[in-house]
Amino acid sequence: MLHVSARADAALGLANAPVQSHWSFQKPSEPAMPDVRDGAWPRSEVDRFLLAKLEAAATSD
Structure with missing residues (x-):
């Protein structure tokens, strides 16, 4: 299962994405x-x- 996840991350361009840029790490x-x-x-x-x-x-109608 891990190898499938790693391939999916690579295919989506997530393998080298900086983790700190994820929304959950933002203040x-x-x-x-x-x-x-x-x-x-x-x-x-x-x-x-x-x-x-x-x-x-209401104003856009």
Whole structure:
């Protein structure tokens, strides 16, 4: 099984990829909060992301 995995890594170009560049080794960062038109609607930070998408979808129609 190991030899198959090694061949797959080589075929995908992963054999010599630096491990530290993988997303799981990156320091977490706070995402920028999106601007929304109705600032009273969001109850949480997640709501701000949802409302921003809803507002963007409403203006694209």
